[in-house]
Amino acid sequence: MPRINIVDVVNEGKFNRFHIGLLICCCIIITFDMFDLVIYSSVIPILMKEWSISTVQAGVMGSYGIFGMMIGAILFGILADKFGRKNILILCVVLFSVFTFLCAFAPGPTTFSLFRFIAGVGIGGVLPNVIALMTDYAPKHMHNMMVSIVMCCFSVGGILAGLIGIYFIPHLGWKSVYWVAALPILLIPFMVKYFHDSPAILLVKGRLDELRLVLTKVNKKVTLAPDVEFEPISVSEKDSGSPVAALFQNRRAQGTVMIWIAFFMCLLMINGVTTWLPNLMLNAGYALGSSLRFMIVFNVGAIIGTLIFGSLADKFGVKKVLVPMFIVSAISMTFLGFKNDVLLLYVIVAITGACTMGAQNISYSFVSQYYPSLMRSTAIGFASGIGRIGGIVGPTFGGYLFTLNLSAQMNFVSFAIPGIIAAIAFSFVPLKLAFENKMIKKPA
Incomplete structure (x- = not known):
């Protein structure tokens, strides 16, 4: 029986419902990823007055999120390649949603900064995993376009943050903008059920039944029998060390x-x-x-x-x-x-x-x-x-x-x-x- 090359199967696939669902979900995640980061700029003047903090302190509070993003991008990028993108991405969504939401209940600058830092770790971990996931499953002729669409959602998130701030803060107070941050939690059941790790990780970990399932979703023209064999990962893909x-x-x-x-x-x-x-x-x-x-x-x-x-x-x-x-x-x-x-x-x-x-x-x-x-x-x-x-x-x-x-x-x-x-x-x-x-x- 001829062996199946998993990269070729994905590359030769046609854009279908599987890709649409993945693209929409990733766009929502990136939109709120950016929303959670920039919404802070809408509440700075209010927090400075309410907590009697200086512009320097407000700037330091904002920087905690940036430093968290640096750590999250590197840490969760490494962990995703070791343990799989799906679970790490779900963890990142939980982190940035929950801890941005908790900012609404922070009693002061110290707790608020801690929550922003942890949320920043989750925000930073989202991007490498979303882009890697899109590349893992995008048809060859749409790699850059699918990633480009997702990246545009950063700007959408910034616009959303501005609109939410304009309409929510005057009527419901500054804490209301952080309540909105909890919405991505609603995506978790969908991600658990429909997201998959990369085909290469599924193959290396021996999860062949799931690999056959996802390849038939990606490429509708492929029919994989239970005893089908897959080409092993090339030497260049399995470099020694970390x-x-x-x-x-x-x-x-x-x-x-x-x-x-x-x-x-x-x-x-x-x-x-x-x-x-x-x-x-x-x-x-x-x-x-x-x-x-x-x-x-x-x-x-x-x-x-x-x-x-x-x-x-x-x-x-x-x-x-x-x-x-x-x-x-x-x-x-x-x-x-x-x-x-x-x-x-x-x-x-x-x-x-x-x-x-x-x-x-x-x-x-x-x-x-x-x-x-x-x-x-x-x-x-x-x-x-x-x-x-x-x-x-x-x-x-x-x-x-x-x-x-x-x-x-x-x-x-x-x-x-x-x-x-x-x-x-x-x-x-x-x-x-x-x-x-x-x-x-x-x-x-």
Whole structure:
């Protein structure tokens, strides 16, 4: 009896109800993942007054969630590759939902910060596992598009947080926005029943009945008899040692280091710009109202760019799309420092959002395809964790620029430089090994 290659079965599948259900559920999870992170900004003024805390204390309270995300991304990425993505993802959803909900009952800043930290650990652990899960089961021709759709839900979560804050806080008080955070718990029964670990993990752990079941869901054209044999996981998928060490084995060291540099620089640029864009535009001579509208246009551009370039990445290859995106992001950001017609400026801001946040979103898809399944969550978790460090540095970097009293042009050029570095780093990520292992489709 011929052996079945599980990767080929998944890649050759057609988008169907299984993928739709997985996509919708992951979109909801990511939406609330972001909601739980950013809702804090809506209640800061109220908490400062109610608990008599300073702006510095409020900033420290906010940072606990970010540090929790760093830890969660790395920790749960490693654990998912060892114990399976399904249970780890469920645990992450429980953590960020329950402990964000408990923030409503915190008696003071200390308890509130502790709850935010634990919730942050769960929030950080969600992303590497959702992206890895999407990549595990997406048809080959839709890898980047499915991940791009999920990543757009970060922006949806931010918008939802703003709307909930606007309508709930005046009528029900600040605690009401944290009650909403408990809603993802309703997804747990669905996840328990319908989610599966990656095919590679099911095969390695000998859960063959479940593997046959999920492969027939993914690819309706496949009929698997009870005695069917599966091709074993290749040597490259089972590198010796831990999945962390495997990131640097089998000719992956250069790619791993370059990916980490790119993620650090990209999130430094994004977090710095999104934090300081209104101030930067004010400094460039625009009114405050226009500056805030630029921020909205920036995020809309990010959503549109992620979807468009995600589709192009499926067609032409991720790396061929990513490197030009980072270069264009640096160029467009440089043009923001010059006084332009308002309509033209909106276009430039939208392009900047599309090619900065859009590139970052697609970068996650690239990482998920670059590494074999048995180390995929670990790889995404570490890239995300390293990126979060850049995300923390970004706002501080922007604040430092303002102390130098530079011109508007130089401020934007300073934020454009990390984009160039990210482009250079991604250009040095070797794809030969990924081609050999059929992780990334080789261009014709």
